[in-house]
Amino acid sequence: MLKDMYNMSFRHEWGEPVPLCLHDTFTYAFIEHENLPWNDISNSITYLIQPDNAGGYIKENEFQRRGRKLGEFFLNKKNIPWLIDNYNKIIAEVKVFLDKIEKTNFSKMTKEEIYPYYKKFIKLRNKTTRWYRGTRHEAEYFIGKIIRDKIVKHYSNVNEIFRIITDSPYTDPIGEEQEDWLRLLEKKATKNDFKKHIKKYSMFFTNIFSKEELYRTIKDRYKKDKPKIAKLKEKKEKSEQKRIELAKKQKEILLKINSKDVEDYLVLFHRFGEYRFRLKPGYAGIEVLSLDMLTRVAELANMRLHDFYELLTVKESLDFFKTEKLPTKKVLDDRKIARVHLIRNKKQYTLQGQEAIDFLNKTVFKIDITKSEFKGTPACHGKVTGKVKLVLSNKMDEINKALNEFEEGQILVTHNTQPNMVPLMAKAAAIVTAQGGITSHSAVIAREFQIPCIVGIESVTMFLKDNDLIEVDATNGTVRKL
Numbered sequence: 001m002l003k004d005m006y007n008m009s010f011r012h013e014w015g016e017p018v019p020l021c022l023h024d025t026f027t028y029a030f031i032e033h034e035n036l037p038w039n040d041i042s043n044s045i046t047y048l049i050q051p052d053n054a055g056g057y058i059k060e061n062e063f064q065r066r067g068r069k070l071g072e073f074f075l076n077k078k079n080i081p082w083l084i085d086n087y088n089k090i091i092a093e094v095k096v097f098l099d100k101i102e103k104t105n106f107s108k109m110t111k112e113e114i115y116p117y118y119k120k121f122i123k124l125r126n127k128t129t130r131w132y133r134g135t136r137h138e139a140e141y142f143i144g145k146i147i148r149d150k151i152v153k154h155y156s157n158v159n160e161i162f163r164i165i166t167d168s169p170y171t172d173p174i175g176e177e178q179e180d181w182l183r184l185l186e187k188k189a190t191k192n193d194f195k196k197h198i199k200k201y202s203m204f205f206t207n208i209f210s211k212e213e214l215y216r217t218i219k220d221r222y223k224k225d226k227p228k229i230a231k232l233k234e235k236k237e238k239s240e241q242k243r244i245e246l247a248k249k250q251k252e253i254l255l256k257i258n259s260k261d262v263e264d265y266l267v268l269f270h271r272f273g274e275y276r277f278r279l280k281p282g283y284a285g286i287e288v289l290s291l292d293m294l295t296r297v298a299e300l301a302n303m304r305l306h307d308f309y310e311l312l313t314v315k316e317s318l319d320f321f322k323t324e325k326l327p328t329k330k331v332l333d334d335r336k337i338a339r340v341h342l343i344r345n346k347k348q349y350t351l352q353g354q355e356a357i358d359f360l361n362k363t364v365f366k367i368d369i370t371k372s373e374f375k376g377t378p379a380c381h382g383k384v385t386g387k388v389k390l391v392l393s394n395k396m397d398e399i400n401k402a403l404n405e406f407e408e409g410q411i412l413v414t415h416n417t418q419p420n421m422v423p424l425m426a427k428a429a430a431i432v433t434a435q436g437g438i439t440s441h442s443a444v445i446a447r448e449f450q451i452p453c454i455v456g457i458e459s460v461t462m463f464l465k466d467n468d469l470i471e472v473d474a475t476n477g478t479v480r481k482l
Contacts, residue, residue: 002349005363027046168270374460377454385470406424
């Protein structure tokens with residue numbers, strides 16, 4: 001049955017390495033999508049070949065159908081506040097759960113006692129992911145066209161005006177974290193201060209599997225940033241001034257356009273980038289705040305927490321509580337080499353080792369990597385020439401390593417950026433990503449720092465390598481090898 005997939009055409013969706021349980025979480029949404037148009041997918045492939053060759057692919061015609069349905073969904077203006085209302089409910093539900101487990105002692109719990117907590121953890125992560133996909137960049141397409149059609153009646157520089165009015169004048173968790181971080185730097189921070197900061201901004205500390213590593217990571221950042229307080233303050237003040245000026249410009253433009261439709265539709269552009277951040281802790285961050293619980297679960301399974309999280313599917317981890325059975329050592333060892341988690345006609349399958357690599361060679365590894373010019377979506381304008389710094393991992397140790405190696409004038413090329421990559425982004429001369437639209441994390445941060453940025457160049461991380469000399473024209477959305 002899986003051989004049928006050899007003849008299918010697939011479209012790249014995302015590419016950062018994540019644990020198998022998260023691969024499973026992402027694809028679980030395609031099986032139980034609750035009639036949400038952004039999850040209308042029947043065939044997908046996610047994979048990881050160690051250490052950092054990873055990706056997610058969706059059947060081409062299903063990818064296009066989903067994008068069209070998602071764009072059409074938001075032509076009904078009422079669906080925008082409806083979705084935000086649901087997002088606020090999910091954010092509140094995650095907070096209640098995390099407050100509860102913070103006060104719970106898991107150290108001596110039995111399998112039966114801890115199961116309800118773990119089951120709720122899985123349920124919340126799956127639920128967040130199912131709804132989070134509603135902020136995908138295809139949501140912008142049809143609404144963007146409507147707004148451009150309104151602009152052209154009043155302005156000749158349509159692209160520039162569109163960029164100004166779609167940029168968000170609101171604060172987001174990235175800006176809020178920078179403000180709170182400055183307050184920490186201005187005093188002698190205690191372990192309790194660090195704990196509060198981690199709890200509030202857990203999505204900055206993903207892929208960490210012990211409290212020791214967690215506190216070491218935040219202490220290292222504190223030590224590095226302490227001497228930079230004046231510079232960080234100046235950057236924050238500039239961002240705030242930019243936000244004030246932006247709001248003023250937008251008010252003038254909207255008065256001239258004078259369209260209630262445009263104002264209603266702009267809520268999507270102004271708030272979806274923000275809600276991508278606010279929802280993130282529900283699936284990438286929730287594990288950091290659940291370390292005590294997850295550590296005990298792994299102990300009961302007689303596994304290291306890293307391996308439990310990295311090598312088991314959601315179903316396998318839940319089945320352990322009922323059957324006490326886990327995959328064989330051979331299966332787990334093969335998954336340390338390579339693994340594929342896929343959906344075929346809404347049924348899940350997992351392949352590992354050489355079988356996984358053979359399957360990938362016959363399905364998604366059919367890309368012509370000889371291209372030298374690429375087209376994407378401009379997210380922050382500008383034109384830069386520089387050498388590529390390819391970052392394929394979102395693990396903290398790899399990001400810190402890249403941060404130390406990053407040279408002035410280099411261009412960050414990555415699958416998509418995460419909150420824990422913000423210090424790395426700030427050093428880049430330009431940013432190029434394989435995923436995203438103008439409300440994506442990469443786009444929002446690039447505009448915050450005024451860094452030229454192009455997003456949504458499919459599979460760009462397979463075409464470019466470290467030290468390639470490229471030209472990034474983020475006004476026209478092109479990247480060219482030189």
